[in-house]
Amino acid sequence: MRKFGMSALCAATLAFAIVPFCGGAADARYRPVVMGTHGMVSSGHPLVSFIATEVLKKGGNAADAGITALFTAMVVEHTHHSLGGESAILYYSAKDKKVYAVNGVGPAPRLATREYFEKLGFIPDEDSFLIAPVPGTLDGAVVTLDKFGTVKLADAMQPAIDLAERGHPIDHIMVKWITDSKAILSKWPGSVKAFLPGGNPPKPGDIFVQPEYAETLKKIRDGETQNAAKGRSTAMQAARDVFYKGEIARALDKFSQENGGLLRYEDLAGYQAKLEEPWKTTYKGYEVFSCGAWTQGPMMLQVMNLLEPLDMASFKHNSPEYMHVMIEAFKLAYMDRHNFYGDPYMVKVPAKGLVSKAYADERRKLIDRTKAVMDVPPGDPWKYEGSASRPDNSSAVLARASAATDEREPRGDTTSLVVIDKDGNMFSTTSSNNMGVRRSGVTPTGLGFVLSGRLRQFSLDPQNPNVIAPGKIPRITPTPHLALKDGKPFMAWTTPGEDVQTQANLQVFFNVVHFGMDLQTAVELPRFRSLHGPAPQFPQEMLKGQVRAEPRIAAETIKAVEGMGHKIRTEPDWAEASGGMVIIVRDDKTGALAAGADPRRSCYAIGW
Numbered sequence: 076m077r078k079f080g081m082s083a084l085c086a087a088t089l090a091f092a093i094v095p096f097c098g099g100a101a102d103a104r105y106r107p108v109v110m111g112t113h114g115m116v117s118s119g120h121p122l123v124s125f126i127a128t129e130v131l132k133k134g135g136n137a138a139d140a141g142i143t144a145l146f147t148a149m150v151v152e153h154t155h156h157s158l159g160g161e162s163a164i165l166y167y168s169a170k171d172k173k174v175y176a177v178n179g180v181g182p183a184p185r186l187a188t189r190e191y192f193e194k195l196g197f198i199p200d201e202d203s204f205l206i207a208p209v210p211g212t213l214d215g216a217v218v219t220l221d222k223f224g225t226v227k228l229a230d231a232m233q234p235a236i237d238l239a240e241r242g243h244p245i246d247h248i249m250v251k252w253i254t255d256s257k258a259i260l261s262k263w264p265g266s267v268k269a270f271l272p273g274g275n276p277p278k279p280g281d282i283f284v285q286p287e288y289a290e291t292l293k294k295i296r297d298g299e300t301q302n303a304a305k306g307r308s309t310a311m312q313a314a315r316d317v318f319y320k321g322e323i324a325r326a327l328d329k330f331s332q333e334n335g336g337l338l339r340y341e342d343l344a345g346y347q348a349k350l351e352e353p354w355k356t357t358y359k360g361y362e363v364f365s366c367g368a369w370t371q372g373p374m375m376l377q378v379m380n381l382l383e384p385l386d387m388a389s390f391k392h393n394s395p396e397y398m399h400v401m402i403e404a405f406k407l408a409y410m411d412r413h414n415f416y417g418d419p420y421m422v423k424v425p426a427k428g429l430v431s432k433a434y435a436d437e438r439r440k441l442i443d444r445t446k447a448v449m450d451v452p453p454g455d456p457w458k459y460e461g462s463a464s465r466p467d468n469s470s471a472v473l474a475r476a477s478a479a480t481d482e483r484e485p486r487g488d489t490t491s492l493v494v495i496d497k498d499g500n501m502f503s504t505t506s507s508n509n510m511g512v513r514r515s516g517v518t519p520t521g522l523g524f525v526l527s528g529r530l531r532q533f534s535l536d537p538q539n540p541n542v543i544a545p546g547k548i549p550r551i552t553p554t555p556h557l558a559l560k561d562g563k564p565f566m567a568w569t570t571p572g573e574d575v576q577t578q579a580n581l582q583v584f585f586n587v588v589h590f591g592m593d594l595q596t597a598v599e600l601p602r603f604r605s606l607h608g609p610a611p612q613f614p615q616e617m618l619k620g621q622v623r624a625e626p627r628i629a630a631e632t633i634k635a636v637e638g639m640g641h642k643i644r645t646e647p648d649w650a651e652a653s654g655g656m657v658i659i660v661r662d663d664k665t666g667a668l669a670a671g672a673d674p675r676r677s678c679y680a681i682g683w
Contacts, residue, residue, distance in 0.1 A: 105674045108595045115668040115682030116140060117657035118492035119155070119571070122243060123147045124672075124681040126234045127494060130226070132683075137494040138166060138223035139231065141502030142216050146235035146292075148490050148506065149212075149524070150285065151243055153269075154252040155490045155571070158291065158318075159515075159526040160508030161208070162215040163366045165353060165557045166223055167501035167564050174557055175222070176353040176366045178548070179215015179506075181208045181346055182418075183530055185545040186337040192543060198531055198613035200514070202259045204336040206530040207515045208549060210318075212506055213295070214348035217315045221308050222350060223500070228311045229296045236292045239523075242284035245277050246677050248651070252488075253277065256512040265518035266525065287523030294322060319343045323522065330519040345546075353557075356430050358383055361588065362559040368416040368424045371611065372554035374408040375577040380435035381407065381442070388589040393601065393628055395635035396444075402605045402622060402641060403442045405578060406451045409608020413615065414453040417540030418548040423466045424540065428456030447640035449619050451607075488513075489553055489571035491678075495659045495668055499564040505553035505571065531612045539615075552611050556580055560663070568658035570673070572651075573611060578604045579654040587660065594671030598656045601625035601648070625653060649675050 109115065114131035116124045127144035135143075141164075149157050162179035187205075192198050199206050220231060253260070254276040260266040267274065269285060277283055298321070299314035317323060320343070328340035353364045356376040363379060365372025381404040390397035415425055428434050434456050441448065457465045488510030494502040507527070511517070514528020532550060533543035541550040552573045558566040566587070570579045579602055586597035603624040609615040624633060626645040637643050646652060655676035660669050670680035 105599060106595050106672065108593050109670045109680040109682055111668050111682040112497065112666050113683050114140070114494070114496045115659045115670045115680065116144065116492070116494050117659055117670045117672045117678065117680035118144055118148065119490035119655055119657065120148060120151050120246070120677050121679040121681075122151050122238070123492060124679045127492070128681045128683070131494075131496055135226055136224065136498065137496040137500035137502040138219055139226045140496070141492065141494045141504065142220045142224060143226075143231040143234060144492050144494070145212070145216055145504060145506060146232050147238065148492065150235045150238045150288065152249065152490045153285070153288075153525065154249045154510065154512045155488050155508070156212070156506045157508045157511060158213060158288075158524040159207070159210045159511060160212045160506060161210070161527060161529060161551060161553070162212040162504055162506040163370050163372070163551065163553045163555055164215055164219055164502070164504045165364055165366060165555045166219060167499070167557055167559070168223060169499040169564065172562070174353050174355070174364045174559075176351040177215050177219050178349040178351055178366065178369060179211045179218070180369060180529075180548050180551055181211035182342075182546045182548050183208055183533070183543055184337040184339060184342045186339065187530060187543060188545055189535060189537070189543050192535060198533055198535060198543065200531050200612060201528065202513075202516050203528070204331070204334060204515055204517050206528045207336060207338060207517060207526040208529050209338065209342050209346045210527065211346065211348060213318050214315050214346065217311050218348045218350055221311050227307070228299045228314050232292055232296045236289050236296065239285040239289035239292060242282040244280050245283035247279040248677055249283075250277055250279050252510065252512055256516065259516035260512055263517050265520040265522065266512070266516060269518045269523050269525065270512065285523055287521060289523070291323065291522050291524060319346055326522060327519055336517070354426065354430060356380055359588070360560065361565065362562070364557045365554060367419055368426065368429075369418055369548050369550055370554045371412055371416065371550070371552050371577055372556065373416070373429060374405070374412055375554070375556065375581050376430050377408045377411060377435065378404045378577070378581060380430065380432055381439050384439070387585055392586070392590050393603075393632060395632055395639070398603055398632070398636050399447070399639050399641070400442060400444065401581070402603075402607070403448065405605050406448065406607050407438050407441060407454070408577075410451050410453045411456065413539070413609040415456060415540060416550050418550070421544065421547050422540040423463070425456040425460045425463065427461055427463070428459035431456070431459040434459045445639065447620055449640070491555070491569040491571055491655060491657050493567035493569060493657050493659050495564065495567055495661050497666065499661060499663070501557050501564050501567045503555035503557050503567040503569050505555045505569045505576070507551070507553050507571070534613065534615055550611070552576060554580070558584070563663040564661050565663070566658065566660050568656065570654035570656040571676075572654040574606065574608065575602075575604045575652065575654045578602070579656060583656055583658060594658050594660060594669050598658060598671040598673050601627035602653050603628065604653070623652070651676055
């Protein structure tokens, strides 16, 4: 592993103009590695990174900058994240020398019963108010800022308020999703007002103003300001209560009842984001962390356990052998996601078993090093759970193969951001409204923010741990990661992209730790992804054996992988479907920070 001290970072930046890694065509690097020692931010939008960096320059820590960035992203990436969405957050506290997880995912409303959707015959995938959960991201932000930050909530919200009120030049990605979703948005007066000025989508570079959104954010901010004399924590709680128990909650309830939605005041008033222990594994001296099985994050930990003895560094980068074993390992993890992942507050999850090395040793035997396996059985992690009791009904959850031969629609929702400050505090979040402009399509009148469509990721199978139920958290795809090296802060990274997330996260991690790439090269080199696993959204169908790859991977490599039985289709280079990676690495010896950002989206890294 190449050390990322300042001299090494500079050398890496100068060295890589053309990068002829084996298994792929030569790749010109589009952006430099951003380096510094004071603080670093990489996010899904340049304005988000700029504003977060300003927080660091004023003395704020990674939590202050991260939550300020999160609110900013809700405005400048409103199609991808909003006040109506959800957040998965990881935070490394340099003071505590510990990683924490924040579960900012709202549950299904009390009226969202399995019986209700069984009568419909399905869980809608888009254009439906019925798939809106309780918004969780605000409370997740408050929990994080209260526990780890130093600034007031009002200070963290102010840049977002200014951008919503005064406007910002809208980028091509937001315009694309608004344009593609125009028919759905047009059904709701609040959505028209928020996203379709004059009844039409904006054009890239137009000054995009969101006055109703600004007023909603101000009401939350003022809840803190009016209670400032009661102390920092109490004032923050008063602010979040404006949303969950006050004026905004009542407005959401009234709007939902008048428009056939399932959300009610009681759902909002009863919600509380949670501070949790993260999941982790070790990989060749690194400690790698994810949020729990309410995300798909533990999948990457499982695949690391599966691949660790195979010595991935001995393979050529993106060689047929490298691609094959990684695809096969993810097939095993996807079956475990389907069978065992769900809301840990409502179902039993074999947390220890799933990430145990012994379980990986058993499952690894199913990887055929010469050919693709099409029928992958679920495992039995309960054997490795220790004293935890096996649930009464632990039979295999079957997934059906899709009759379709085409790609599941690429998902462009979700944003990601990472921060590391001068003291080594690390912040990583993958936050989303599940592309609410397309999924729910609903912006409640007068509130200015679009609601998430996350309930679409529930199942109707009563055997599935992720079956829909009132008050249950949907198992979401957003999955941030952090890594420590020798117990010291090392890496914060994450990407949007539904099922691409864990696969891209692992590929980029290996690019850095096994192949010694500088961060921007690690981000920009071509990726591949398996679609074999049961889809995360209803009806959780599989596309058996199917793989998508960027065409910069050498044609002879693609042909060799197909010869092993994989069904590969190339897709456009540099497309959103391949993710939007943001990453920062810290050298503990020098304090040097290096960041990369994905040109496949509007991602941008800034630091000094």
